[in-house]
Amino acid sequence: MDKGQQRITSNDVAKASGVSRATVSYVLNNDPRQSIPEETRKRVIREAEKLGYRPFTPARVLRAGHSQIVLAVLPFEQVDPGLALGLKELETRLVEYGFTLISYVGVQQLASKIHPSANVTPSVIVSYGNEKDPAIASFLQQFQVPVLSGMNNQAMQQLSGKTQVDYLVKQSQRHIVFAAPERQDVQFVVQARLNGVRQGCTGHGLPSAPVFVVPASRPAARAAIQNLLSHQPGPYGICCYNDEVAFAVLAALTDEGISIPKEAAVIGFDNIPLAQFSIPALTTMYFDGQQSLDALVENILSASRGEATRQVPQPSLKLIVRDSA
Amino acid sequence: MDKGQQRITSNDVAKASGVSRATVSYVLNNDPRQSIPEETRKRVIREAEKLGYRPFTPARVLRAGHSQIVLAVLPFEQVDPGLALGLKELETRLVEYGFTLISYVGVQQLASKIHPSANVTPSVIVSYGNEKDPAIASFLQQFQVPVLSGMNNQAMQQLSGKTQVDYLVKQSQRHIVFAAPERQDVQFVVQARLNGVRQGCTGHGLPSAPVFVVPASRPAARAAIQNLLSHQPGPYGICCYNDEVAFAVLAALTDEGISIPKEAAVIGFDNIPLAQFSIPALTTMYFDGQQSLDALVENILSASRGEATRQVPQPSLKLIVRDSA
DNA sequence: CTGAAAGCGCTTACAG
DNA sequence: CTGAAAGCGCTTACAG
Known part of the structure; x- marks a missing residue:
């Protein structure tokens, strides 16, 4: 069934360099418990290279019992x-x-x-x-x-929502609205973020933020925002689920002739590369996960050895102030 | 070294259902060449499920000689x-x-x-x-x-560049400019696209399009575009490497107070979800790769069996006209 | 219809 | 210092 060239195995390397497969393995894996004469070592490495030998991973994993x-x-x-x-x-x-x-x-x-x-x-x-x-x-x-x-737990997401509100309120008192995406696949995160926003509202003695589901098409988004804004006088503070939602909100607001940030301030989340190029430039936030990343990597390494893992510290939240809020 | 629970093997399933490993394999892989009594089959499946048995892929791949x-x-x-x-x-x-x-x-x-x-x-x-x-x-x-x-070959990329020019020229005669990203990782594609744009220029008897490298920061992008536009009177037709570059160009143009598309028309590439939300909404194009995808899938299947592959048809190019060009 | 056996390619005690 | 041997878990001729 299998046409084409045969696989090159450690056996081939062994033969070519006149040693056993064991020695090939010792050399190529740099086994510290063996002391192979420098000459043999060189020869094995040279032959392996010449033949283009790559250990066949599945065999290695089968032997080891676990992958990398x-x-x-x-x-x-x-x-x-x-x-x-x-x-x-x-x-x-x-x-x-x-x-x-x-x-x-x-x-x-x-x-x-x-x-x-x-x-x-x-x-x-x-x-x-x-x-x-x-x-x-x-x-x-x-x-x-x-x-x-x-690094995506609920507590973190809530904190982000709350922090958006904190910033908006610090700028000036506004009707806080939460702008959610239509897509369903991510509602788990959306909910956590919304909880945070509402928590923020409560903290500032504000009424609970309504949810504004942002349609995925521009005319629909415009119509929806027109409807939203007609219910209450501004100014508004719109906490967006992420920067993509924020772009849609910005467009809808602009199409409606609402001035940003005066009548409606918009804050995003993620600080995507495009965020600085929105009109007006998007104020947003993001997680800086450096220390958490270190901890996560450590935990992965531990877990792969079957050892216990430790608590990962929360990443810190960074605010990027631009022109939209 | 390996702590925790042992792996469940086909041996365990065999023992639990009172058959040999061979039979377990036949049943679980539905080998058509064997006729296993329905009762045995049921039992094996039940035990496998009860034990939560999953064949260990590396072993399987080692046996088969190739992965999936x-x-x-x-x-x-x-x-x-x-x-x-x-x-x-x-x-x-x-x-x-x-x-x-x-x-x-x-x-x-x-x-x-x-x-x-x-x-x-x-x-x-x-x-x-x-x-x-x-x-x-x-x-x-x-x-x-x-x-x-x-589906990413040079001919395709060239065609896209050329098609951008064709559209821009059809709208009205303009100075064609090619807007390239700063990022180096993608210059291979950028070059092909640029070739297409220049080919388009030649085709319409226009001078060869200059390359405008769009800085990744908004103020720098603005300064760069100011410099670019000062060299020649408009109107301009700006072919962007992709929609992200187009967003930057749009922002720079807007910051400079240039009217879009009157003084400068902008066309992107990719039709990213955000494209409809730029200000003004982005005119762009994308590849519709349905038939090519079918062919690619077929080729992958063939190649995995060591068989020859066939030519993949070019995907078709779709134009999305919005407000920026 | 079922099971004992071989073998995929690797690493690593173990014997020398 | 080096090599013969075992064994990881699987599938599949092969013998019965």
């Missing part, structure tokens, strides 16, 4: 830009320890088909969704490996 | 939104055949560290970069599996 793969489970349709950045950093960090980060995005549909897990054998999972959701829980469980929580 | 993994190699820092969508679709399609799509983003740095390939064993690679780049070529080569070209 970390799986990030992201149960949303799209990865928010802020999260994408964090994952990239995590990946870079893990590579230094010989680990590879693999992401599953939009697990809900995938899980229902042939289990994608069939092809990937992580030794640790980092979960960014609601682990209490039974569908997600059972998806995670089937891997039978430790599951860590990514 | 397809690796997408994306040698850029970030994945453009249009590409991200295409990958998502590809993944969905492949899952139906039992394959898993895994992406490596930003391979240039990764490749220089511990070879990430050590942990992943694809049976086919889909490459979205410049395969003639020696660094990329050697990265791809080490996997020793068939490499297919993703």
Whole structure:
């Protein structure tokens, strides 16, 4: 069945350099318990290179009993830009320890088909969704490996919502509104953020913020905001779920001729690269997860060895003040 | 070393259901060449489920000699939104055949560290970069599996550039400018797009389009565009590398008080979700890769069996006319 | 219809 | 210092 060239194995390298497979393995893995003469070592390495030998990972993993793969489970349709950045950093960090980060995005549909897990054998999972959701829980469980929580917990999300309100209120007293996306895949986070916003309102003795679901089309967004604003006199303070929602709100406001930030102040979340180029430039916030990242990496390493993990510190919240609020 | 629970193997299932490992395998893989009594079959399945048995993939792959993994190699820092969508679709399609799509983003740095390939064993690679780049070529080569070209070739990119010009010229005669991003990771594509734009200029008897490198910060972008526009009288037609660049151009133009599209028309590329929310709403284009996707999936399947692949048809180019051009 | 056995490629005690 | 051997978990000829 398998046409084409044969796989090059450690056996080939052994033969080519006139040693046993054991010695090849010792040399290539730099086993400190063996002392191989420099000459032999050189020869093995040279032959391996010449043959283009790559150890066949599945065999190695079978032997070791566990892979060096970390799986990030992201149960949303799209990865928010802020999260994408964090994952990239995590990946870079893990590579230094010989680990590879693999992401599953939009697990809900995938899980229902042939289990994608069939092809990937992580030794640790980092979960960014609601682990209490039974569908997600059972998806995670089937891997039978430790599951860590990514830097995306409810407490953090609430704090962000609250901080948006704090900033808006500090600027001047406003009717606080929470702008939510239509997409359903992320409502878990939306809820947490909303809770934070409402908590902020309570803290400032303000009425509870209404939810403004921002339509995904521009004319609809405009109509919706017109309707929203007609209910109450301004000025408004609009806490957006993220920068993408904020762009839609900005456009709707502009189309309606509402002046920003005077009549309606808008604050986003994520500080995506595009945020500085909105009109007006978007005031926003983001998580600076450096220390949390360190802790997460440590936990991943521990978990992969079967050791206990520690509490990850909250990332700190950064505010970027531009022109929209 | 390995603490915690033992792995559940097919042996456990065999013992629990009072059959041999062979039978377990036959049942669980639905081997059509065996006729197992319905009762035995039921029992095996039940026990496997009860024990939560999952075949250990590395062992399976070692036996089979090849995985069911397809690796997408994306040698850029970030994945453009249009590409991200295409990958998502590809993944969905492949899952139906039992394959898993895994992406490596930003391979240039990764490749220089511990070879990430050590942990992943694809049976086919889909490459979205410049395969003639020696660094990329050697990265791809080490996997020793068939490499297919993703839907991202130069001819396509050129056509997009040319089509941008065609549209702009059809609207009215303008000084054509090509707006390129600062980021270096994607210059391979930028060049192809630029070639297309210049080809379009030539076709219409226009002078060759100058390249406007758009700074990543708003004030710098504004200063740069002021400088650009001072060289020649308008009106301008600005072909942007993608929608993100277009957002920056729009902001710079607006800050300079240039009227869009009258004095400067702007056309983007990708039709990202945010495109409709720019001010003014962005005119842009994108690839509709449906038929190409079918062909790519077929090729992946063929290649994984060691069979020959066929030419992938060009995706068609869609124009979205909004207000910026 | 079922089971004992071989073998995929690797690493690592173990014997020399 | 080096090599023969065992064994990770799986599937699949092969023998019965």
